[in-house]
Amino acid sequence: MEQSVTLLKKHGLKATPQRIAIYDYLLHTEAHPTVDTIYASLHPTHPTMSLATVYKTVESLREAGLIQQLNVGEECFRYDARTSSHPHVQCLHCRRVFDLDPASFADLSDRARAQSSFLITQAQLYFYGLCPECQQVQDASD
Amino acid sequence: MEQSVTLLKKHGLKATPQRIAIYDYLLHTEAHPTVDTIYASLHPTHPTMSLATVYKTVESLREAGLIQQLNVGEECFRYDARTSSHPHVQCLHCRRVFDLDPASFADLSDRARAQSSFLITQAQLYFYGLCPECQQVQDASD
């Protein structure tokens, strides 16, 4: 919260209640929420905040480099306050998205470069499957 | 063309001219086109075909497993007749999408599984950067 205010200001963004709430929410969740989810989660405590503000705010935060936009392959984007690029894994059953350790996949860009002659600047790695909890549910329901 | 008809029927889809055209187009391009691109490309030869049909058709083809849907991180999906999952690399300058050889990245699912305890079923690997051609353009313009 203190942290959010400081970081916002440091990046030239006014620390309005809405921005603080949204950024703070993203800093403290691992759920990789969508715009809709952010809006719904904050609505109880910020009933006057509009969806348009959430859209505008995540865009400002993204421009400032405070959050990153994820594209898990759904129709919409998800947001993550961990801005360094790192691999994600999504459960196809419960739809949750988890982080993976980038160190384990650090060598990939070199492989891609070697194969394509591209100058690789970024990578997005998404894995899909069943999370441990949903594996149990699936087993139980068979 | 023969091939397209056979494959469509084998998957329980009626071989209509529109479907044949769309599937055939996807089979013979490496451009990973969007719905819009497909529509625009086929419009000259199929002037009566509607956008709605393209949307419905790619969805049918995807359900049948004849094509796969890609999400390169843009607002829209791209389509690819290579249905086995394989890594892609996109040029951030010309926006083209190229395939990479899956064999070079085959070991990744194991790493993800080891780290997350997920039952990994799919992966999508996207790399971004500058293609060889655009590297030259960039250099020249500097």
Added chain:
DNA sequence: ATAAATGCAAAACCTTTGCACGCCT
């Protein structure tokens, strides 16, 4: 003959935008 697919138009949906007001610095 039958069920499925097409094409049109309308609807639904999500996201963006313009503008007046209010708030942060």
Added chain:
DNA sequence: AGGCGTGCAAAGGTTTTGCATTTAT
């Protein structure tokens, strides 16, 4: 005080849907 940010409502664009007609099997 000044400018940026907000909220509303309207616009914009894309994707989906319903339905009558056509078409493949």
